[in-house]
Amino acid sequence: xxxxxxxxxxxxxxxTGSLAGTRLELGPDAFLARVxxxxxxxxxxxxxxxxxxxAAGHAYLWSRGRLRRLPEGLVLGVPSDLGALARSGAxxxxxxxxxxxxxxxxxxxxxGDRSVGEIVSARFGRGLQEWLVDxxxxxxxxxxxxxxxxxxxxxxxxxxxxxxxSLLRALRAQAADARAAAAQATGGAGAAASPxxxxxxxxxxxxxxxxxxxxxxxxxxxxxxxxxxxxxRSGAGWQLSLGDGTALDADAVILAVPAPAAAALxxxxxxxxxxxxxxxxxxxxxxxxxxxxxxxVPGPLDGTGFLVPRPQGxxxxxxxxxxxxxxxxxxxxxxxxxxxxxxxxxxxAMNMSDAEVVGGLHAELAEAMGLRRPPQESLVTRWVGAFPxxxxxxxxxxxxxxxxVAGLPGLAVAGGAYRGVGIPAxxxxxxxxxxxxxxxxxxxxx
Ligand SMILES: Cc1cc2nc3c(=O)[nH]c(=O)nc-3n(C[C@H](O)[C@H](O)[C@H](O)COP(=O)(O)OP(=O)(O)OC[C@H]3O[C@@H](n4cnc5c(N)ncnc54)[C@H](O)[C@@H]3O)c2cc1C
Numbered sequence: 124x125x126x127x128x129x130x131x132x133x134x135x136x137x138x139t140g141s142l143a144g145t146r147l148e149l150g151p152d153a154f155l156a157r158v159x160x161x162x163x164x165x166x167x168x169x170x171x172x173x174x175x176x177x178a179a180g181h182a183y184l185w186s187r188g189r190l191r192r193l194p195e196g197l198v199l200g201v202p203s204d205l206g207a208l209a210r211s212g213a214x215x216x217x218x219x220x221x222x223x224x225x226x227x228x229x230x231x232x233x234x235g236d237r238s239v240g241e242i243v244s245a246r247f248g249r250g251l252q253e254w255l256v257d258x259x260x261x262x263x264x265x266x267x268x269x270x271x272x273x274x275x276x277x278x279x280x281x282x283x284x285x286x287x288x289s290l291l292r293a294l295r296a297q298a299a300d301a302r303a304a305a306a307q308a309t310g311g312a313g314a315a316a317s318p319x320x321x322x323x324x325x326x327x328x329x330x331x332x333x334x335x336x337x338x339x340x341x342x343x344x345x346x347x348x349x350x351x352x353x354x355x356r357s358g359a360g361w362q363l364s365l366g367d368g369t370a371l372d373a374d375a376v377i378l379a380v381p382a383p384a385a386a387a388l389x390x391x392x393x394x395x396x397x398x399x400x401x402x403x404x405x406x407x408x409x410x411x412x413x414x415x416x417x418x419x420v421p422g423p424l425d426g427t428g429f430l431v432p433r434p435q436g437x438x439x440x441x442x443x444x445x446x447x448x449x450x451x452x453x454x455x456x457x458x459x460x461x462x463x464x465x466x467x468x469x470x471x472a473m474n475m476s477d478a479e480v481v482g483g484l485h486a487e488l489a490e491a492m493g494l495r496r497p498p499q500e501s502l503v504t505r506w507v508g509a510f511p512x513x514x515x516x517x518x519x520x521x522x523x524x525x526x527x528v529a530g531l532p533g534l535a536v537a538g539g540a541y542r543g544v545g546i547p548a549x550x551x552x553x554x555x556x557x558x559x560x561x562x563x564x565x566x567x568x569x
Pocket of ligand 1: 127128129130133134135136137149150151152153154155349350351352379380381384408410506509510537538539540543544545546547549
């Protein structure tokens with residue numbers, strides 16, 4: 124087996140770096156524990172006992188002039204308890220009153236896929252959609268909730284919307300079912316407080332490096348700095364053209380690359396899949412890591428950070444209080460904050476210099492949190508075209524891509540472009556692709 128990686132290192136969007144002598148994540152900072160494939164891979168690598176969960180659980184919303192603690196019971200930003208939402212002050216009273224109409228409005232017709240924003244605004248009104256749901260769902264995908272497919276990005280919400288009249292009641296019923304299932308699984312002892320997110324304190328790149336070590340020890344070739352520039356049929360197998368002008372023959376190929384790269388490679392051999400992949404839009408994000416003197420940060424930072432709703436008109440989309448969220452991201456006298464800018468169809472940060480992005484985000488952080496002086500150190504990481512946008516109808520598009528590729532024995536696709544952008548979903552996608560081509564190998568080599 125050979126892994127061909129265009130970049131200078133393995134890991135793709137998983138990238139642990141360092142700021143002011145402290146290791147911290149420049150890409151994803153954790154993975155969902157509930158979707159089992161991340162934990163399972165770490166177990167296979169002997170790393171699962173070392174995983175840690177965030178020290179703080181709750182988050183804030185920068186809303187109506189100040190940071191407001193988000194209430195418990197949000198499902199992707201959709202409230203299951205309007206009383207708790209009212210007490211949080213996160214949305215205006217008028218938006219709350221409109222949201223309560225969900226309980227009495229006639230059923231909304233649901234046919235086919237719809238956007239998350241459409242579902243939420245139909246039941247709760249635009250106030251809730253724009254101030255609560257958009258920052259949460261939109262934040263995960265660097266997207267816009269009014270364009271993101273509910274089936275692909277919020278299946279729980281999609282199911283609730285189809286199950287009855289009131290979305291609030293359907294979500295409450297889902298939560299009650301989940302609690303009952305958890306209680307049953309723990310023999311009636313109630314659901315233990317299991318972590319939602321996990322990470323490795325040495326950095327997620329450590330997980331990648333450990334996996335790479337295992338693969339190398341098992342005889343795999345790991346070739347970084349090797350872009351695949353072409354893919355063609357070669358007998359019963361495949362030929363890969365490489366950036367250095369050489370070629371490589373393979374019985375089977377898994378294209379675990381972003382959609383634009385997959386589209387380019389599939390163009391000559393599977394034009395139908397290539398055309399569908401080429402239609403997936405992408406958004407870009409600047410992740411800015413900042414190291415502040417502790418005395419310049421009024422505390423306490425009692426949460427994971429805060430989200431910034433789009434109507435606030437800010438550059439920043441979210442801020443993570445890294446030091447509060449992850450105790451291992453700490454150094455004496457310093458506070459690490461990570462701010463993000465950029466989302467689908469908002470490329471402002473991409474068109475600014477590093478100094479402008481840092482200055483703009485620091486000014487907004489100072490306004491929201493009362494920071495006293497600029498950061499001591501900063502690091503800008505630009506993730507250009509990194510977030511595939513799961514538009515309405517995305518899953519049907521993926522069905523078409525996979526069906527077209529399945530017509531070519533020994534070829535499979537995997538990664539965040541298809542059925543989930545989260546790390547566990549990407550791992551699952553890779554495993555499925557590997558199983559698929561492994562099952563075909565005996566036939567291919569005979
Ligand atoms: C800033 C940021 C924060 C995120 N936060 C989280 C989080 O907290 N939790 C979470 O679960 N997920 C998070 N995600 C999402 C998650 O990181 C990604 O969806 C996932 O890592 C994508 O994995 P992938 O293998 O599909 O693609 P990638 O990681 O992009 O890997 C694809 C690889 O293919 C290589 N490549 C491309 N073209 C070629 C070619 N022609 N030849 C050879 N190699 C090629 C690329 O260099 C790259 O290394 C985040 C993403 C970003 C950008």
